[in-house]
Amino acid sequence: MELSHVAIWVTDLDRSLDFYEALGFERSWSFTDDGVENVYVSGDGGELQLRHDPDRTTPIAPTRADTDHVALGVEDEAAVEAAVERSRDAGGSVIDGPHVVEPADAYAAFVEDPDGYTLEFVTSLEGDQ
Structure with missing residues (x-):
């Protein structure tokens, strides 16, 4: 699957x-x-x-309490940093990072899209030692 x-x-x-x-x-x-x-x-x-839905009357209110984030894998640390800059330039806001996430052996950053959904840009550091 x-x-x-x-x-x-x-x-x-x-x-x-x-x-x-x-x-x-x-x-x-x-x-x-x-x-x-x-x-x-x-x-x-x-x-x-x-x-x-152009006729929607209820607000869209994403919260990390229910859906924490959508992870988007990228090639390397430079790609994480580039994705953060592109998202900032396109109207997103940085929540955290980029930084090393030691328990996951990864390099990651978290940003919000224009509606407040949290995106993680992440790459594995495995083998980068």
Whole structure:
């Protein structure tokens, strides 16, 4: 079994598309169902489904108490740092890092996307000693 995609609600589809495209994701396909726009952006190994309902009246309030983060694997430490800069330039905000996560033998940073979802950019340090 493999992970197919993760779906998140967004308040501004164009803003979210700009953000994720700035990180290197590419728009792969889309559809509308019952007025809800569903746009998929692809990276290496999976997709992120951006869901937008222009008639939604309840706020989108992501919280790390329920869904802590979505991890995005990158090639190396420089790629973690570059992803942080691209996300900051595209309207994201840095929560933590980049830094070494010793128990995981990884280098990681956490940022929030424009709707407040937490993304982790991470690479393994295994073999970097």
